[in-house]
Amino acid sequence: MTSSRARDNGRARARDNDRARARDNGRARERDNGTARERDNGLASLGRPLALVLAAVLGVVLCIGGLVVHRHVDLHVPWGLILALAALLVTLRAAGLVAGVAGAVVLALAYGVVLLLTMSSRPEGDYLVAADALGYAFLLGSLVVLGLGVVLAVRGAGHIERGTVDRPRTLGS
Template identity: 40%
Template sequence: MSVPGVTMRLASLAAVLLVGVVSGGAGTVLHQRWWGLLLAVATALVVLAWLPAGGLRLAFALAWCVPVLRGALARPAGGHLISADAAGLSFLGASAVLLGAALATVGGARSTGRGRAEDPRVPGPAS
């Protein structure tokens, strides 16, 4: 793999991690309002569907879940950012679904036999 290819992959990974942490944090703060919950979950699902199956999708879901889990833990001053009410449990459930969907599609491109064979630069099995 060439140096520009590695650099592009690292830049993509950094961008996906940043988007995941920022959107998960924003959702954690805004989930108590109905529009904040809807916007956070819809945005996360759209980004997850837009990312290719594999490492980037999983990285986004994990980065999303870090601030969500941090918000569910007790703060040093007491209290929680995500409480045990309908909005909080819905947000935690949506985060679990997001992570489950990312984990379920980790081997997506390789398991179908597509992906590598469609890339003319990667030698595949003789047909």
């Protein structure tokens, strides 16, 4: 009888220790999350509007840069077009990571507005984007990359909010 009672007491103690350990871990997690949240809110008050303005400026600069380089062809490879679209995709992804979905959308809107303005004819009667294969590839490629960048930002934000993104490990952990 005493051996079964001792076993039951041992199990109860182990169960209580497990519960206490889980409770302490939960409190530590809440404390860590609270500290990170407070830091994020402090930075967000100044950093988020600044990041959105920077995203808009980057959208305008990227579109103008893409207009300048998209016609560069060397050895029958449109390096300028590839560079312009790759820079757009990388910058959209970075804006989505830094400023969230809003950053990617602001960058895409700024780029799109400049792209639409350049499609109209100039007073001299010519266009900034020629009506040839490279011009259409730049216009359509830009639209595809803009859509892809915003979708990636939305998907990334969903993973971050749900907490399914692995945090990078540091040397101490």
